[in-house]
Amino acid sequence: MEVVIAPAEELARLAADAVEQLVRAKPDAVLGLATGSSPLKVYDELARRHTEEGLSFGRARAFMLDEYVGLPADHPERYRNVIETEIASRVDFAPGAVQGPDGLADDLPAACAAYEDAIAQAGGVDLQILGIGTDGHIAFNEPGSSLASRTRIKTLTQQTREDNARFFDDDIDKVPHHCLTQGLATIMSARHLVLLATGRGKAEAVHQLAEGAVSALWPATIMQMHPHATVLVDDAAASRLQLAGYYRQTFASKPGWQGL
Numbered sequence: 001m002e003v004v005i006a007p008a009e010e011l012a013r014l015a016a017d018a019v020e021q022l023v024r025a026k027p028d029a030v031l032g033l034a035t036g037s038s039p040l041k042v043y044d045e046l047a048r049r050h051t052e053e054g055l056s057f058g059r060a061r062a063f064m065l066d067e068y069v070g071l072p073a074d075h076p077e078r079y080r081n082v083i084e085t086e087i088a089s090r091v092d093f094a095p096g097a098v099q100g101p102d103g104l105a106d107d108l109p110a111a112c113a114a115y116e117d118a119i120a121q122a123g124g125v126d127l128q129i130l131g132i133g134t135d136g137h138i139a140f141n142e143p144g145s146s147l148a149s150r151t152r153i154k155t156l157t158q159q160t161r162e163d164n165a166r167f168f169d170d171d172i173d174k175v176p177h178h179c180l181t182q183g184l185a186t187i188m189s190a191r192h193l194v195l196l197a198t199g200r201g202k203a204e205a206v207h208q209l210a211e212g213a214v215s216a217l218w219p220a221t222i223m224q225m226h227p228h229a230t231v232l233v234d235d236a237a238a239s240r241l242q243l244a245g246y247y248r249q250t251f252a253s254k255p256g257w258q259g260l
């Protein structure tokens with residue numbers, strides 16, 4: 001696992017560089033998209049590179065990590081709509097190239113299985129962008145999630161619903177209780193994981209992710225088992241890292257030509 005500590009703008013540029021390098025080398029790449037605040041600067045940078053530098057996603061595909069159950073199709077916080085606003089509509093994905101789990105399906109388990117099939121049929125995800133919850137979740141794999149889980153229905157924790165109330169007029173009662181989420185094994189099947197975390201509120205989760213014991217209690221710790229995982233954090237999110245000095249030194253002495 002590579003941990004990079006840098007200001008948020010630089011983290012976004014580094015993540016965008018990794019996406020750009022992939023898409024230029026493999027135009028039909030499969031991307032994994034996260035929602036929430038953490039990847040927003042990355043999406044801004046990718047949209048800028050599309051508009052100003054011709055970076056094209058015209059042959060790429062993308063899969064979302066998760067979706068709330070039951071939010072109406074036109075709800076602005078439905079993750080399908082959020083992804084459309086934050087990135088899909090700002091670049092040139094082909095119609096239908098961005099997919100997400102169907103939180104409005106009549107048969108939710110069947111929708112989860114179909115989603116797993118769709119990812120597999122696309123050849124798997126090349127680069128997965130991730131955020132982390134203050135409780136250590138990735139996607140919506142809350143504490144206690146099976147480390148071998150696949151896409152399924154999960155119940156959001158009180159902590160996650162409190163954290164996400166800011167997107168719902170600060171009213172926790174408006175935050176759904178359930179979601180469909182890629183499982184930890186689904187995420188681990190992606191070929192490169194790029195996680196972004198900023199702010200002191202993420203410091204404990206980041207410490208556990210990089211330096212804690214692998215455990216369902218801190219689901220993100222499964223990333224320690226991934227052969228190509230990159231963790232991009234600002235100073236505040238890095239503030240509890242025991243090996244922060246080593247991570248800084250390693251990145252500072254990394255050859256410029258070597259990507260993430």
Ligand code: F6R
Pocket residue numbers: 033034035036037038039065066130131132133134137138139140
């Ligand atoms: C969203 C997702 C979540 C968020 C996490 C952090 O698709 O999968 O795991 O990445 O809750 O959210 P933010 O970035 O808003 O702090």
